[in-house]
Amino acid sequence: MIKIAITKGRIEKQVCRMLEAKGFDMAPIFNKNRELQIETSDGLSMIFAKSNDVLTFLEHGIVDVGFVGSDTMLESDFDDYYEMLDLDVGKCYFALAAYPEYRTKTFNRRKKIASKYTKVAKNYFASKQEDVEIIKLEGSVELGPVVGLSDAIVDIVETGSTLKANGLEVIEEICDISTRMIVNRVSLKFKKDEIFRLINALKKEDAENA
Amino acid sequence: MEEFKYLVPEESIDAAGFDGVRLRTIEQSLRDVFTAHHYEELMLPTFEYLNLYNGLAVDESTMFQFTNFEGKRIALRTDFTVPIARLYNNENTNAVRRYSYFGNVYQTQERHKGRDSESFQGGVELIGLPGIKGDLECLSLIQETMPLLELNNLKLELSSAKFYRRLMSIVGDRSLIDIIDKKKLSEMQKFVARHNIQGELKDLLLYLPHAFGDITILKKMKTLACDDRLYEAVDELETLYDALTYKDNIIFDLCKVPRQSYYTGILINCYSYYSAQPILSGGRYDNLLNYFDNNVPSIGFVYHLNNVMNAITKEREAND
Incomplete structure (x- = not known):
């Protein structure tokens, strides 16, 4: 039995569809109502959680495997896990965005940058060796400049x-963002074969067979 | 009621969650074995100059620190190995010494992550005994003490800092560190393609994230080791394995980054099915004494007794 935490919503659908295409029985997931924990006939025990909580469950050893976007991973302070697969789905990217004038404008003060991802924003400007003021917004971040x-x-x-x-x-x-499969470090040592069964099902077809 | 009458600081461990009697019983049974093998127990200071650890890549921001009367920075100890190395160095000797210790170490953790900032350790350092002789003495001591922990589902893992460091010097790109540390299968493929790595090295790198498991992994890695020193590092692990009397729960991991910069040879970790963190860690550190300008080969290991206690509780719950 492997225990899996999946980010609710789009990542949940993508991963379950990928597994279904490889012959896993995903019907219990597609037919679920409001249950938060479901077992499939292939010996997968799945829970559905918010992205940050997927990391928390994995960290505490509650689950063996997590599916989460790399955006969440970059913003989290916790990275003590194996990041085995880039599923190449859910692709998007982090960007600095502003009104076009931003490019040419001279600032005689610290720039103000709004973001929900304050750590990503901080690291980005640190890499540019630029000192900025970061303001946290929880959603509709575009409102910042507007x-x-x-x-x-x-x-x-x-x-x-x-x-x-x-x-x-x-x-x-x-930087680019996509959905990743992450694995608890201790779980991998005890459940290598089961976890690799999942990895082999999810890794890209054209990938080198090591 | 005032807060301090019922709250403890976030940094504190939960005193009530621990079965003190069981912890002390395990501690005493470990001590008896260490003593029987002539390990001398040391009582070490809780306060150290922060600079003692600073040169060894211990992250300063994770230390509990303050300024003393000299205006110098003092930290609560983050481990026992470094202070013991200092102590040995002060003896001005190259003789073999066996030390053991029990006590708390302190390192801050991310908030609200359920990790202990204060943890109870018990371990040994074997200084001055090089190579396989020292490795074997340490491993035998681990195998003799592991059954005392009241845990059933354990794996003892051997890795090689020598293998890792040789591989890094062959490849020469530090972005490989994170790929190895996190066993990033997808990223490794991109890395190999980006650097246009071909031939034997390509085969080795692509296999690396799979390179863990039982003894068969060493045989496989010997066929892939494309360099004498890589081969030698794998061969050392196999020699050790052959020399051990009890082999049942031994596993290997060659896709491993040493947790401390001073590790040079074998790396040892012990995992419980019921603990998300290792219950034991250690390894050979032939260069740590260089830091004190003294060149003496050493090896040591430590039981993380908080993790042991938590695992015991969980294993019992699971079996009830």
């Missing part, structure tokens, strides 16, 4: 349509 709270934002960009609708544009791409 209402004049911040000069720019650091946020996840998928299509860019929200940015465009508000007159903002990507100033610079920071």
